[in-house]
Amino acid sequence: MATGDENKPGEQCIAFRPYAVSDFGAVAELWSRVNRELAPAGMESLFEQYIATTIEGELSRLLDVFSPARRNALWVVAPAADDKRIVGTFGIECHSGDTTELRRMYLDAGWRGRGLAQRMLRTAEDMARESGFARMIVSTADVQRAALRFYTKSGFKRVRSEIAEAMTAKQAGGGLLRHYFEKAL
Template sequence: MIELRPFASHDTDWLVDRHGALYAEEEGFDETFPLLVREILGDFLAKQVPGRDQGWIAWDGETRVGSIFVVEDDAETAKLRLVLLEPGARGTGLAQRMLDTALDFARAAGYRRMRLWTHESHVAAGRLYARNHFHLVESEAKRSFGQDVVAQIWERKL
């Protein structure tokens, strides 16, 4: 049984390393991507407001297999961040379970909507978000992390 445990500071290096490795392998992202992940986690640890911000790490026994975070974007908007699934955990329903956990938390925290940033190339994630009533509200071609990407913003009401 995969368990979702609250993110702790000792999870930081794993999360940075896995984001860096998986996105380099699957998307060709350069070394600036894990630097961004480390910055996001540093901000989270420094500014986390209990009851408003939360991160979870998915554990399969003693092995980390995923992550998902909710942080305040503004008083009414939660931002979904750092969604990651190890390849072996994909297609198991874990992504839906993690998203349900994040949505439930955001509702309980009093947020009225949720936003997220991703890339068009993350097709499976886009299907997950669309299935869960997120709508694509912005799309922009740009160069990020050493690659030409189409950045996307998705949003939904809670």
């Protein structure tokens, strides 16, 4: 697990650590804020519904969803001097015997552009390999243009795109275009 030892001189030290129940409030606040930023004009109420559904559903049981017993993991990203402040999250979830899904990769807007997302992805990929996975998949909505560029630049190949009509724990629905990617580990 990375603990911030890859920070460059002069940068604030960042720690990646496993999610703990005490992180719930800070994680819910981060995910809510990022999803509100992503909401296209006219879809704000849909995104508010998605946020509420996700907090009440998956977020309330993150330790079950990302159980290490199922080869899953969820990390939080925090400034090392303030581990109560969560600036990012990322996780892996077993999809099949040799495939894991990158999930819940969120990074606070104020921390973007520092190479932190690449470090988060690298850590997730390393942990996936250590857990015996040979392939990683990820999906994202068309409204997440930076994520689309990031995954493509990071070696993921788009395998399909489809319209998401129904809201699930992984998507807001509402007719948003979703893109699905994969990468050999």
